[in-house]
Amino acid sequence: MTVIEPAPPTAPAAVPPLAARTGAVGGSPVRDILAVTARPEVINFAGGLPAPELFDREAIAAAFRDVLAETPAQALQYSTTEGEPALRTGLAARMSARGAATDADDLLITTGSQQGLSLLATALLEPGDTVLVEDPCYLAALQAFGLAGARVVAVPCDADGVDPRALEELVARERPKLFYTVPTFQNPTGRTLPAERRAAVAEVAARLGVWIVEDDPYGELRYDGERVPWIASYPGAEDRTVLLGSFSKVMAPGLRLGWLRAPAALRRACAVAKQAADLHTPTVNQLAAARCLGGLDAHVARVRDVYRERRDAMLAGLPGALPEGSTWNRPEGGMFLWARLPDSYDTTALLPEVVRHDVAYVPGAPFYAGEPDRSTLRLCFVTQTPEEIGEGLRRLGRGLRS
Incomplete structure (x- = not known):
């Protein structure tokens, strides 16, 4: 009787050469941050996500x-x-x-x-x-x-x-x-x-x-x-x-x-x-x-009323959260607020420490096509309730101070 020996395991096939443009463009830092901060206890100001409880x-x-x-x-x-x-x-x-x-x-x-x-x-x-x-x-x-x-x-x-x-x-x-x-x-x-x-x-x-x-x-x-x-x-x-x-x-x-x-x-x-x-x-x-x-139109009007309240909650909490010398804008609409910390702050380097306090933002640097301003950050204010925003900003303040 002929015994057929099992074939030896083969090495995984090599990945074909990728187009040069795929190496020149990185992934989305926002998506990366959302993956890292997916824990339910994290108050996440990083995403550009509409509030799911307001979907019609x-x-x-x-x-x-x-x-x-x-x-x-x-x-x-x-x-x-x-x-x-x-x-x-x-x-x-x-x-x-x-x-x-x-x-x-x-x-x-x-x-x-x-x-x-x-x-x-x-x-x-x-x-x-x-x-x-x-x-x-x-x-x-x-x-x-x-x-x-x-x-x-x-x-x-x-x-x-x-x-x-x-x-x-x-x-x-x-x-x-x-x-x-x-x-x-x-x-x-x-x-x-x-x-x-x-x-x-x-x-x-x-x-x-x-x-x-x-x-x-x-x-x-x-x-x-x-x-x-x-x-x-x-x-x-x-x-x-x-x-x-x-x-x-x-x-x-x-x-x-x-x-x-x-x-x-x-x-x-x-x-x-x-x-x-x-x-x-x-x-x-x-x-x-x-x-x-x-x-x-009626649905959007309801959403606007809720988002306006959440924007105002974030604006009210920022003075106590960000270090002295910080500046930020007051957007008339949309989902985002932009802040700039003093020059000595690097928001990319600070993010891991802030995340340890169960809160997250997006550093501003990835949004620049040229030389980035590393002291900037983006905060999304629409996804959390005013109470959650207040708590998230208190955590942000502790993380920045630490």
Whole structure:
């Protein structure tokens, strides 16, 4: 009888050589911090997470039930890449009512507005192209542009946002493919670009020919003051601005629903890129969201009232938590507050000690495309109750003092 000997164990296959761009772009420090601080006893000011207890669960559940009961074949089937007509029509009406005349055909539904950034990077950027960004900038945008091989250059900003004169100088010198901005309740700083600066940015774009990518995931979360129009609505910017939006902060992030409003040729290029990425955003989610649009304004008003109270609780507790000489802003809306400690503090180096006190923040350094300000940090104020915020700030104070 022939005895068959077992084959010797083989070594794991080597990983194939990775594309150079994957090594040049790191992961998300915010995600890393959330993984480390997932313990329930940690009061976490690090995430950009909406408050889950405020999700309109009944309305969303009813919308899914109705969609699956009334149009199951459509809801569970493939859809067009551009998105479901019902959702695009409802979104177009909302955007038009807010000052940006929009037709359904002007919109491309995306799997979160983050996908919109990736599609734009694919459609517009060649390796080595220059992209201008705010200083500091939304972290995931830096990742998307970095993966595309772009050269990212920061535009100087102050407490009100981007400096239009600095933008003009950099556009003239660098000849960038685009300028990326979150002008309303910016992530990470919470600041809002005033109307006169928006007009100046639009004028620079029109005169020098630069494209603007205007990202607006937080604009409906205004607690004080009057709404400032989108840059996309200003003369000179209408035909060279891409406007990104999202339901993540006002409906639910788990739906992964965003949209991209752009001139036809660029929108078509993004649709081709989306076909290659995921074919289309889930049909059932789109149809359910379309049914929720009618009650969305009332829901957002309720959310705003709660978030305003939480913002005020954080502002009230900061003087006792941060060291003498610290400064911070008072955002009119959104989810984030930006603080700067005295120069001797390095918030990245301090974070492990602070986490030992069961509280967390995001250091400011990763948000900078250029030289970072290591004394800065971002605090999210919407996820915890006022009582939890007060306790979290007391823990933060102890951690910083230690």
